[in-house]
Amino acid sequence: MDDVVSRALAIVEESFITSSGPGGQNVNKVATAVQLRLNVFALRLSPPVFNRLKAAAGSRLTSKGEIVLTARNYRTQEANRDDARARLSALLEDAQKEPKTRKKSRLNRVGKEKRIKAKKNRGTIKAGRGKVQF
Template identity: 70%
Template sequence: MDDVIARAHALASESFITASGPGGQNVNKVATAVQLRLDVYALRLSPPVFHRLRELAGTRMTARGELVLTARRFRTQEANRTDARDRLAELLREAHNLPEQRAKSRINRVGKTERLKGKKLRGAVKAGRGKVSFD
């Protein structure tokens, strides 16, 4: 797991762009936001992990399999770079976690008849709500 994160950090390319948000006049002059790009296919993830990563990434993953993370919360390049790398690591950790299998619920015979009885009663109430005809 940690080796995948280390590989991702090594393969990711960073570019600095001008950001909106805090920074005053400095924000217009200095490129403090970090755009981190990673080719997910280069990580050689197993198919289930890749599909979970694609699901978690959503619109942050391009059609070519490139993951694009933009970090602009902080005023400094270094803080934004750390933020982007941490978010990438967290995304990869989440993709490696297997979701818990949901246990199928079972209802016993008495519970089933009670449920059906309640549905019949509700249906009767709703059936009595129709238009009143005086014919």
């Protein structure tokens, strides 16, 4: 798991862009926002992991197979870089985890009888709510 993350952080391309929104001179002059680009095909992931990563990335995955993450929450480049790298590693780690298969639950005879009895009881309560006959 850490192998894929370390490979990804080694081949990721960083570019710094100006942030949007309020902030005055700092936002207009300093390129503090970080944009990470990672070519997913360079990671050579197995097909199930690739499909999970594709689903997790959503619209952040381009048609060329690049994941584009933009971090602009903080005022400094270093903090935004750390945030973007942390988000990328979390995304890759989530894709590595294989989801648990759901096992069909089985209800025993006593449980079935209890459920049917509760349904019948609820039905009689609702049936008693009809119009009152005088």
